[in-house]
Amino acid sequence: MKHSCFKIYKPYGYLSQFVNNQNKRRNKKLLNELYEFPEGIMAVGRLDEKSEGLLLLTTDGKFSNHITSSKIEKEYHVLVDGVITQNTIDKLTKGLEISVNGKPYLTKNCKAKLLNDTSHIVERFVRDSKHGPTSWLSITLTEGKFRQVRKMTAKLGYPTLRLVRVRIGDYKLETMKPAEVIEISC
Secondary structure (H helix, E strand, O other), X not given: OOOOEEEEEEOOOEOOOOOOOOXXXXXXXXXXXXXXXXXXXXXXOOOOOOOEEEEEEEXXXXXXXXXXXXXXXXXXXXXXXXXXXXXXXXXXXXXXXXXXXXEEEEOOOXXXXXXXXXXXXXXXXXXXXXXXXXXXXXXXXXXXXXXXXXXHHHHOOXXXXXXXXXXXXXXXXXXXXXOOEEEEOO
Protein backbone atom coordinates (compact mmCIF):
# COMPACT_ATOMS: atom_id res chain seq x y z
CA MET A 1 0.00 0.00 0.00
CA LYS A 2 1.35 3.42 -0.94
CA HIS A 3 1.23 5.88 1.92
CA SER A 4 0.58 9.61 1.64
CA CYS A 5 2.66 12.24 3.41
CA PHE A 6 2.37 16.02 3.51
CA LYS A 7 4.08 18.93 5.13
CA ILE A 8 1.87 21.86 6.00
CA TYR A 9 2.30 25.29 7.53
CA LYS A 10 -0.25 25.00 10.33
CA PRO A 11 -1.67 28.49 10.76
CA TYR A 12 -2.20 30.13 14.14
CA GLY A 13 -5.67 29.32 15.48
CA TYR A 14 -6.01 25.78 14.05
CA LEU A 15 -6.09 22.53 16.01
CA SER A 16 -3.68 19.74 14.89
CA GLN A 17 -6.57 17.38 14.18
CA PHE A 18 -9.22 16.51 11.60
CA VAL A 19 -12.28 15.70 13.71
CA ASN A 20 -13.67 17.60 16.63
CA ASN A 21 -14.96 15.25 19.34
CA GLN A 22 -15.32 17.88 22.03
CA ASN A 23 -18.55 19.79 22.59
CA LYS A 24 -16.88 22.76 24.26
CA ARG A 25 -14.61 23.35 21.25
CA ARG A 26 -17.34 23.27 18.61
CA ASN A 27 -16.21 26.31 16.59
CA LYS A 28 -12.53 25.41 16.33
CA LYS A 29 -10.68 25.37 13.00
CA LEU A 30 -9.46 21.94 11.89
CA LEU A 31 -6.81 20.82 9.39
CA ASN A 32 -9.33 19.34 6.95
CA GLU A 33 -10.45 22.93 6.18
CA LEU A 34 -7.05 23.53 4.51
CA TYR A 35 -6.92 20.72 1.91
CA GLU A 36 -8.61 17.53 0.60
CA PHE A 37 -6.51 15.03 2.56
CA PRO A 38 -6.78 11.26 1.92
CA GLU A 39 -8.69 9.04 4.32
CA GLY A 40 -6.65 7.76 7.27
CA ILE A 41 -4.40 10.83 7.44
CA MET A 42 -3.02 11.76 10.88
CA ALA A 43 -0.88 14.53 12.28
CA VAL A 44 2.65 13.45 13.25
CA GLY A 45 2.98 15.07 16.66
CA ARG A 46 1.07 18.22 17.51
CA LEU A 47 1.24 21.98 17.58
CA ASP A 48 -1.21 23.62 19.97
CA GLU A 49 -3.84 26.04 18.71
CA LYS A 50 -1.71 29.13 19.41
CA SER A 51 1.43 27.65 17.80
CA GLU A 52 2.15 27.63 14.09
CA GLY A 53 4.56 26.28 11.56
CA LEU A 54 5.69 22.91 10.23
CA LEU A 55 3.42 19.94 10.80
CA LEU A 56 3.84 16.60 9.05
CA LEU A 57 0.82 14.48 8.12
CA THR A 58 0.85 10.84 7.07
CA THR A 59 -1.16 7.66 6.56
CA ASP A 60 1.93 5.64 7.61
CA GLY A 61 2.13 4.69 11.30
CA LYS A 62 5.80 3.60 11.03
CA PHE A 63 6.78 7.00 9.59
CA SER A 64 4.83 8.71 12.39
CA ASN A 65 6.60 6.66 15.10
CA HIS A 66 10.02 7.38 13.57
CA ILE A 67 9.41 11.15 13.36
CA THR A 68 8.07 11.43 16.93
CA SER A 69 11.00 9.42 18.33
CA SER A 70 13.80 11.11 20.29
CA LYS A 71 16.16 10.47 17.34
CA ILE A 72 14.54 13.34 15.41
CA GLU A 73 15.18 17.00 16.28
CA LYS A 74 12.35 19.54 16.27
CA GLU A 75 13.40 23.20 15.91
CA TYR A 76 11.22 26.09 17.06
CA HIS A 77 11.66 29.82 16.57
CA VAL A 78 10.18 31.47 19.62
CA LEU A 79 9.31 35.10 20.37
CA VAL A 80 9.53 35.76 24.11
CA ASP A 81 8.63 38.69 26.33
CA GLY A 82 11.80 40.46 27.47
CA VAL A 83 15.46 40.68 26.50
CA ILE A 84 16.92 37.23 26.96
CA THR A 85 20.50 36.84 28.19
CA GLN A 86 23.17 34.25 27.36
CA ASN A 87 22.95 33.08 30.98
CA THR A 88 19.24 32.29 30.47
CA ILE A 89 19.96 30.53 27.18
CA ASP A 90 22.57 28.39 28.99
CA LYS A 91 19.94 27.42 31.60
CA LEU A 92 17.52 26.43 28.83
CA THR A 93 20.05 24.08 27.22
CA LYS A 94 20.85 22.19 30.43
CA GLY A 95 17.29 21.02 31.06
CA LEU A 96 14.64 22.52 33.34
CA GLU A 97 12.05 21.15 35.69
CA ILE A 98 8.57 21.73 34.27
CA SER A 99 5.20 20.20 35.10
CA VAL A 100 3.86 17.41 32.88
CA ASN A 101 0.45 15.96 33.80
CA GLY A 102 0.75 17.66 37.20
CA LYS A 103 4.07 15.97 37.99
CA PRO A 104 7.60 17.45 37.96
CA TYR A 105 9.54 16.58 34.79
CA LEU A 106 13.17 17.39 33.97
CA THR A 107 13.52 18.27 30.29
CA LYS A 108 16.38 16.76 28.29
CA ASN A 109 19.31 18.93 27.26
CA CYS A 110 18.50 20.94 24.15
CA LYS A 111 20.04 23.47 21.80
CA ALA A 112 19.12 27.14 22.18
CA LYS A 113 20.49 30.36 20.74
CA LEU A 114 19.47 33.94 20.15
CA LEU A 115 17.96 34.49 16.71
CA ASN A 116 19.04 37.72 15.06
CA ASP A 117 17.61 37.20 11.58
CA THR A 118 13.86 36.57 11.54
CA SER A 119 13.28 37.50 7.89
CA HIS A 120 12.12 33.90 7.19
CA ILE A 121 9.24 34.20 9.67
CA VAL A 122 5.88 35.32 8.27
CA GLU A 123 4.82 38.58 9.94
CA ARG A 124 1.86 38.34 12.32
CA PHE A 125 0.82 40.98 14.83
CA VAL A 126 1.39 39.75 18.36
CA ARG A 127 1.46 42.90 20.46
CA ASP A 128 2.37 46.58 20.32
CA SER A 129 6.02 47.50 20.93
CA LYS A 130 4.97 49.87 23.74
CA HIS A 131 4.49 46.74 25.89
CA GLY A 132 8.26 46.28 26.11
CA PRO A 133 11.13 44.55 24.34
CA THR A 134 11.04 41.02 22.97
CA SER A 135 13.63 38.44 21.87
CA TRP A 136 13.57 35.69 19.24
CA LEU A 137 15.20 32.34 20.11
CA SER A 138 15.87 29.12 18.28
CA ILE A 139 15.16 26.10 20.51
CA THR A 140 15.82 22.56 19.24
CA LEU A 141 14.38 19.61 21.17
CA THR A 142 14.47 15.83 20.81
CA GLU A 143 11.30 15.41 22.87
CA GLY A 144 7.89 16.99 22.79
CA LYS A 145 5.97 17.16 26.04
CA PHE A 146 2.66 19.07 26.17
CA ARG A 147 3.39 22.80 25.72
CA GLN A 148 7.05 22.11 26.58
CA VAL A 149 8.68 25.14 24.91
CA ARG A 150 6.12 27.51 26.46
CA LYS A 151 6.64 25.97 29.91
CA MET A 152 10.44 26.17 29.58
CA THR A 153 10.53 29.87 28.62
CA ALA A 154 7.92 30.79 31.25
CA LYS A 155 9.92 28.95 33.95
CA LEU A 156 12.82 31.33 33.24
CA GLY A 157 10.59 34.42 33.34
CA TYR A 158 10.20 34.89 29.56
CA PRO A 159 6.65 34.01 28.51
CA THR A 160 6.31 32.80 24.91
CA LEU A 161 4.44 35.29 22.72
CA ARG A 162 4.77 33.38 19.44
CA LEU A 163 5.99 29.89 18.59
CA VAL A 164 6.81 28.73 15.03
CA ARG A 165 8.13 25.21 14.34
CA VAL A 166 10.58 25.53 11.45
CA ARG A 167 12.12 22.05 11.25
CA ILE A 168 11.40 18.39 12.01
CA GLY A 169 14.54 16.35 11.26
CA ASP A 170 15.38 17.02 7.60
CA TYR A 171 11.94 18.49 6.83
CA LYS A 172 11.96 22.31 6.83
CA LEU A 173 9.32 25.02 6.69
CA GLU A 174 11.51 27.01 4.27
CA THR A 175 9.42 29.62 2.39
CA MET A 176 6.01 28.06 3.04
CA LYS A 177 3.16 30.41 3.95
CA PRO A 178 0.40 29.78 6.54
CA ALA A 179 -2.16 27.17 5.32
CA GLU A 180 0.17 25.97 2.51
CA VAL A 181 0.19 22.18 1.95
CA ILE A 182 2.91 20.28 0.03
CA GLU A 183 2.83 16.54 -0.71
CA ILE A 184 6.17 14.91 0.19
CA SER A 185 7.65 11.42 -0.03
CA CYS A 186 7.97 9.52 3.24
